[in-house]
Amino acid sequence: MASSSKRNKVETTASNLLPNAPLTEVVFEFRWQLVGGADIPDPFKMDPGFHVLADKFSSMVTKLGFGHFKKMSVDPSTGAYSIDRRFYRSENEPFPLMQIGPGIFAVNDSSGYKWSSYRDLCLSGLKNLLTAYPSMESFTIKPNYLELRYIDNFDADLISGKDFLEFLNENTNIQIAHPTTGIKLLESVSAGQLALNFKTKLPKDGTFSMMVGSAKRDGHPTIILQTKVVSAAESLPSCKTSVDQTKFVRKWLDDAHAVTSSYFKGFVQKQLMQKFAGTP
Secondary structure (H helix, E strand, O other): OOOHHHHHHHHHHHHHOOOOOOEEEEEEEEEEOOEOOOOOOHHHOEOOOHHHHHHHHHHHHHHHOOOEEEEOOOOOOOOOOOOOEEEEEEOOEEEEEEEEEOOEEEEEEOOOOOHHHHHHHHHHHHHHHHHHOOOEOOEOOOEEEEEEEEEEEEOHHHHOOOOHHHHHHHHEOOOOOOOOOOOOOOOOOOOOEEEEEEEEOOOOOEEEEEEEEEEEEOOEEEEEEEEEEEEEHHHOOOOOOHHHHHHHHHHHHHHHHHHHHHHHHHHEOHHHHHHHHOOO
16 A cells, blocks of 8 residues: 555646646535434434534634634524534635534535645644534534535536537446437437446445536536545444544545545546646
8 A cells, every 4th residue: 555645646746637627626524423313303403512612613713724704504503414604714715615513514625626735624624623622521523424525517618519428428438328329209318417326445334426417507518527435424433532533534535535536537538638637
């Protein structure tokens, strides 16, 4: 297995080779178990430490450069797993951003991101979250959901008048032969969607999901690829300290990124990858 430093060097080099990458957004989510039985719907569960967390976390992330925040909910009691506050570096910088709510912490970035920097930002935010959460004998943070999600948009210039199946067959390594070919009563495929789920070896017992589908963006046709890795409660360890929790999440992030990165490279055909790399 490659060392962490070697792997990071490869990742940074690879990211620099794709100046025209179609990435729209990358999102990391960390959720924890809340108060409420299995028969209670998630929105009605309670996070007993959230109000203390919100104020302390807001103060702490200022030192990370996220000095501007927006209150997302007008309701004084935000529902579980809903975003209550978003933190920005400034009013004029939509990305990167951090988000918190009862039972949830998230970090978002966009097309200009580099993996190692983004991962370190996720870990810095998580460390602040675990430090800011109040210590209570009756309740501690137990993660029950981790997700790393990528959203890529193949815009009109890349589609170039192709319908959904033509785009897949000519630009990706997903090849679909459709039985309507040659049937005179049907025209081209006006819209489509394909979704697949896989189990992952690393992260252990995780799930990788991909969805590719046609859509509209700013009134123009686009094809969206969403890939994500998820680990749920049964596959997440109960870490005794925040240091152990952060170490676990660091490895989880690197494993999840390895899955999504390798899938994207296998999904896109060589000629389209060359466009992303800016090579003739």
